[in-house]
Amino acid sequence: MNAAEQALVSYLTEIKPRKIGFIELQTDAPGGCADIHLDARYGLFTSECIFDDCDDARAKMFLTAFLAKDLSVSWSISEQLSKLLSTRGRLVSEIVEPLLVTVDWTCCYMEQLFLSYLALQTDGAAVAGRLLDKVRDDFRDGLFLACYRLNSDELDRKLMAKFVEWKAAGDDLGATGQIYALQQFIAKWLRLYPYGDLEGVVRLYFEHRARS
Numbered sequence: 001m002n003a004a005e006q007a008l009v010s011y012l013t014e015i016k017p018r019k020i021g022f023i024e025l026q027t028d029a030p031g032g033c034a035d036i037h038l039d040a041r042y043g044l045f046t047s048e049c050i051f052d053d054c055d056d057a058r059a060k061m062f063l064t065a066f067l068a069k070d071l072s073v074s075w076s077i078s079e080q081l082s083k084l085l086s087t088r089g090r091l092v093s094e095i096v097e098p099l100l101v102t103v104d105w106t107c108c109y110m111e112q113l114f115l116s117y118l119a120l121q122t123d124g125a126a127v128a129g130r131l132l133d134k135v136r137d138d139f140r141d142g143l144f145l146a147c148y149r150l151n152s153d154e155l156d157r158k159l160m161a162k163f164v165e166w167k168a169a170g171d172d173l174g175a176t177g178q179i180y181a182l183q184q185f186i187a188k189w190l191r192l193y194p195y196g197d198l199e200g201v202v203r204l205y206f207e208h209r210a211r212s
Contacts, residue, residue: 001033002070004070005033005065005070007061011054013027019050021040021048022038035076035077036080038050042080044079044083045145049080051083059091062081063085063095064095066081066085081113082114082116086119086146089117090120100117115131116142117142119145125150128146128150129155141177144178147159147185148181156185156193157197160198160200163178163185164201173204173208179205179208182205183205185201
């Protein structure tokens with residue numbers, strides 16, 4: 001393990017006994033240094049993050065290694081790092097902001113989680129709106145997290161239209177996990193918009209549920 005991975009494993013080992021919902025830690029995961037099993041309170045769209053107790057020095061170390069792809073960790077840990085990036089990403093702004101303009105977002109994998117930083121960027125809503133037209137299905141997790149945390153009427157309505165468009169184009173929203181994201185967005189939007197504005201995405205969601 002490199003220094004960042006050792007520090008990460010040390011941090012996870014330290015916090016596991018006192019974190020409710022931190023069910024399992026595996027530090028000898030095949031092909032990586034660590035894997036975790038968390039309950040639903042740490043889901044992608046919830047406020048709680050396994051790295052909430054990090055001081056700035058460790059948070060910056062972990063995020064720097066994450067952005068450099070120097071951490072061999074599970075997807076679950078990577079999601080939590082994406083959540084950390086969406087709240088404390090300014091610690092590494094000088095690293096992540098150049099990435100946002102150089103990565104080819106039409107063809108990405110792990111980099112997709114870096115897009116959660118848009119939640120903190122001044123023009124994040126405008127950039128996220130443009131990327132909704134570019135990022136392929138099954139690679140939208142970080143983008144969705146940024147959209148969820150941003151408060152923009154224009155972005156919300158763009159996303160509503162995109163869900164309907166993606167479904168009409170044949171995207172399997174269930175297979176890619178996007179139906180879970182839609183559920184979370186609907187729960188948020190019901191507090192913000194009249195039902196008539198949401199009817200299309202609500203129908204889409206329940207039509208999927210009826211078939212599953």
